[in-house]
Amino acid sequence: MNYHVLTLFPEMILQGLNTSIIGRAIEKGILSLEAVNIRDYAGNRYGKVDDYPYGGGAGMVMQAEPVYAAVKDLEERMSHKPRVIYLTPQGRVFRQEMAVDFAKEEDLVFLCGHYEGIDERVLEEVVTDYVSIGDYVLTGGELPAMVMIDAISRMVPGVLSNGESGTIESFHDNLLEYPQYSRPEVWRDKAVPPVLLSGHHANVEKWRREESIKRTLERRPDLLEDANLTEKEKKFLTS
Numbered sequence: 001m002n003y004h005v006l007t008l009f010p011e012m013i014l015q016g017l018n019t020s021i022i023g024r025a026i027e028k029g030i031l032s033l034e035a036v037n038i039r040d041y042a043g044n045r046y047g048k049v050d051d052y053p054y055g056g057g058a059g060m061v062m063q064a065e066p067v068y069a070a071v072k073d074l075e076e077r078m079s080h081k082p083r084v085i086y087l088t089p090q091g092r093v094f095r096q097e098m099a100v101d102f103a104k105e106e107d108l109v110f111l112c113g114h115y116e117g118i119d120e121r122v123l124e125e126v127v128t129d130y131v132s133i134g135d136y137v138l139t140g141g142e143l144p145a146m147v148m149i150d151a152i153s154r155m156v157p158g159v160l161s162n163g164e165s166g167t168i169e170s171f172h173d174n175l176l177e178y179p180q181y182s183r184p185e186v187w188r189d190k191a192v193p194p195v196l197l198s199g200h201h202a203n204v205e206k207w208r209r210e211e212s213i214k215r216t217l218e219r220r221p222d223l224l225e226d227a228n229l230t231e232k233e234k235k236f237l238t239s
């Protein structure tokens with residue numbers, strides 16, 4: 001998987017994604033990460049890429065041409081048209097199944113806005129996916145791009161080692177994950193649920209499934225609508 005991030009702040013992307021699991025996957029060559037500075041396509045010697053909005057109003061707008069030139073340059077280098085994701089609070093809200101879908105691509109381009117956003121005309125020309133990371137407004141698209149890259153990378157084969165599960169986690173099957181415990185068995189008078197110490201695999205699985213459903217009901221009941229539950233489990237929920 002090759003990530004290409006178009007941004008006014010490349011150092012944010014490069015510093016933010018070079019550690020831990022993602023950093024290791026980049027080192028191994030399973031992922032590659034390139035941060036393209038949109039200012040390099042400014043077309044003026046000041047690197048100015050923004051201007052006042054037509055119609056008035058607060059803030060500045062990123063101009064169309066530098067963004068267009070940066071995307072076209074990338075496309076030429078790749079010799080195919082990649083998906084171009086514009087991070088925007090006006091996009092479809094990012095979810096785990098989108099991470100799974102994006103992880104199938106060979107290249108992904110992330111376009112990070114700043115200030116009041118980007119001239120609509122270039123978005124119409126180059127963007128294939130409008131994605132938001134939640135219903136709030138951030139100062140730029142860099143953190144959302146990093147959030148997406150992190151979540152997508154976990155779904156790329158080879159990024160997680162055998163010990164790091166990528167499939168049976170929260171949002172798998174539209175359920176939240178069961179509670180997790182580690183040593184010691186008793187911590188400040190709180191004991192680990194005995195079933196987890198029993199060594200009885202089937203009982204552990206049953207307990208985890210029940211806890212998963214209970215937790216989802218408590219914290220994210222909206223997910224249950226699309227969860228894959230047995231008739232018995234559905235009855236348990238309504239009891």
Ligand code: SAM
Pocket residue numbers: 086087088089090111112113114115116117118131132133134135136137138139140141142144
């Ligand atoms: N004026 C825009 C609006 O009201 O929709 C918001 C612009 S925001 C201050 C600047 C940039 O941050 C956006 O162009 C976008 O790239 C990014 N951004 C802000 N909030 C975001 C979110 N929730 N998800 C994804 N990107 C976001």
